[in-house]
Amino acid sequence: MSMDPTPISQTLQLASPSSSNYFHPSPSFHNPLLSSSSPVIPPPGRIKVRCMARTRIPTPHGELFLHLYHNSHDQKEHLAIVIDPIQLDPAAKSFAPKSRKEIRSISLDEKWREGETDMERVVRGAYVGRLLPGGEGNNTQPIEPTQVGQDDITMGIDGDEQIGGTESSSFAEEEDVKPLVRIHSECYTGETIGSMRCDCGEQLDEAMRLIALPQELSKQIQAHLHSGVHAHQGSDNRQDLKTEAFPTPESSRAGSPHADRATVDNRRDVVPGRGVVIYLRQEGRGIGLLEKIRAYNLQDLGHDTVTANLMLGHGADERKYDIAAEMLRDLGLAEGGIRLLTNNPEKVEGLSREGIRIVERVGMTPRDWKCTTQDDGHVHVGLEKNNAGEDAEKEYEDWRTRRAGVGLIGAGKVKGPELEKYLRTKVERMGHMIDIPEGL
Numbered sequence: 001m002s003m004d005p006t007p008i009s010q011t012l013q014l015a016s017p018s019s020s021n022y023f024h025p026s027p028s029f030h031n032p033l034l035s036s037s038s039p040v041i042p043p044p045g046r047i048k049v050r051c052m053a054r055t056r057i058p059t060p061h062g063e064l065f066l067h068l069y070h071n072s073h074d075q076k077e078h079l080a081i082v083i084d085p086i087q088l089d090p091a092a093k094s095f096a097p098k099s100r101k102e103i104r105s106i107s108l109d110e111k112w113r114e115g116e117t118d119m120e121r122v123v124r125g126a127y128v129g130r131l132l133p134g135g136e137g138n139n140t141q142p143i144e145p146t147q148v149g150q151d152d153i154t155m156g157i158d159g160d161e162q163i164g165g166t167e168s169s170s171f172a173e174e175e176d177v178k179p180l181v182r183i184h185s186e187c188y189t190g191e192t193i194g195s196m197r198c199d200c201g202e203q204l205d206e207a208m209r210l211i212a213l214p215q216e217l218s219k220q221i222q223a224h225l226h227s228g229v230h231a232h233q234g235s236d237n238r239q240d241l242k243t244e245a246f247p248t249p250e251s252s253r254a255g256s257p258h259a260d261r262a263t264v265d266n267r268r269d270v271v272p273g274r275g276v277v278i279y280l281r282q283e284g285r286g287i288g289l290l291e292k293i294r295a296y297n298l299q300d301l302g303h304d305t306v307t308a309n310l311m312l313g314h315g316a317d318e319r320k321y322d323i324a325a326e327m328l329r330d331l332g333l334a335e336g337g338i339r340l341l342t343n344n345p346e347k348v349e350g351l352s353r354e355g356i357r358i359v360e361r362v363g364m365t366p367r368d369w370k371c372t373t374q375d376d377g378h379v380h381v382g383l384e385k386n387n388a389g390e391d392a393e394k395e396y397e398d399w400r401t402r403r404a405g406v407g408l409i410g411a412g413k414v415k416g417p418e419l420e421k422y423l424r425t426k427v428e429r430m431g432h433m434i435d436i437p438e439g440l
């Protein structure tokens with residue numbers, strides 16, 4: 001691939017969609033990505049989405065791919081945060097079942113126009129492998145567009161990269177944990193300035209952490225894998241490596257007491273975590289930031305979050321999940337089954353209605369409800385550390401509260417009376433499926 005910047009920059013500028021929304025071009029703007037026969041305004045009916053670009057982002061929870069989408073319904077730039085370590089880490093790939101497919105955008109990878117160059121494809125993120133800071137010598141190749149849309153996408157240039165899985169039996173497809181998906185709604189106040197009126201920043205951080213966590217295969221799958229019946233299907237690599245454990249993003253982060261956990265544990269049948277946060281730009285449960293700010297002032301006059309919305313002439317929740325469903329479909333996650341990370345029954349119903357197969361709902365417990373300090377001064381931590389000794393609990397608590405977080409200033413947990421009221425209202429008035437701890 002040529003790296004001479006002069007001709008490349010000319011081509012890239014020509015091909016750049018940056019001054020327009022793909023589905024909503026301004027009248028004076030000629031989008032060179034669209035051939036004259038391409039429909040600019042799609043026909044009414046199902047919402048269309050297109051991933052315009054993706055890039056690798058290193059985070060405290062590991063590396064991920066950020067995808068930016070345009071859609072035919074609104075002009076917002078909705079995002080998909082894809083955590084899929086097999087795309088970036090050979091060790092992760094060796095621990096994952098061979099049947100596992102990479103989470104890739106069909107619309108990003110397909111051919112956009114006649115004569116598009118490898119450089120154009122790489123710059124928008126339609127490549128396999130990883131780009132390394134520093135330019136030349138990257139072990140990255142643009143993906144062959146002609147292969148896209150098929151079940152197994154095989155990359156052509158050097159002939160040995162596979163995007164799709166190779167196993168096709170029903171067991172092979174089921175021998176993996178399903179991707180964990182969170183549909184997250186934008187919350188400027190909670191995510192950017194650390195508001196303790198809600199737990200949105202914490203939830204974004206926690207969702208990314210949970211998705212990146214390695215997962216243990218179900219007992220049923222383990223039984224199959226160890227019975228020998230399916231020894232040829234995906235498990236052989238892991239069985240060769242069973243005395244090691246797949247390192248977690250947390251374990252490789254400096255300062256974590258889990259730093260040596262990967263070598264201490266002797267876990268088997270643990271596979272890399274994977275999944276997606278669909279980040280929807282529907283701020284304030286769909287009413288926008290301006291209206292949410294006005295609603296907060298009503299809340300300061302004593303009204304709860306639902307009543308405040310109603311007083312302003314809005315619904316309690318105006319969000320929709322049709323665009324999210326199309327983004328999941330574009331990422332190949334509509335039919336294979338996902339685990340959905342939410343307490344909100346409307347998200348489960350909304351996505352199911354749009355044809356997304358949800359095999360499990362995974363609840364989200366606020367950190368303040370999960371990590372509570374009792375009168376005796378001991379930290380009682382749920383889920384991850386319930387078998388640990390006191391010292392480990394204390395160490396975990398110290399680490400948890402001081403670590404860098406994503407999407408939440410100060411990291412750790414949010415707490416306070418306003419948050420308690422907010423969470424209680426969601427449970428009592430909006431039907432969110434989570435138990436309020438006793439004593440609150």
Ligand SMILES: Nc1nc2c(ncn2[C@@H]2O[C@H](COP(=O)(O)OP(=O)(O)OP(=O)(O)O)[C@@H](O)[C@H]2O)c(=O)[nH]1
Nearest residue numbers: 185186187198282283284285292295305342343344
């Ligand atoms: N209108 C309004 N929106 C709020 C308020 N607090 C947070 N939000 C918005 O609510 C959205 C998050 O929705 P939640 O109801 O907290 O949670 P959820 O995403 O439906 O449910 P989970 O999936 O269980 O987390 C974000 O868009 C926030 O900006 C508020 O007091 N009023």
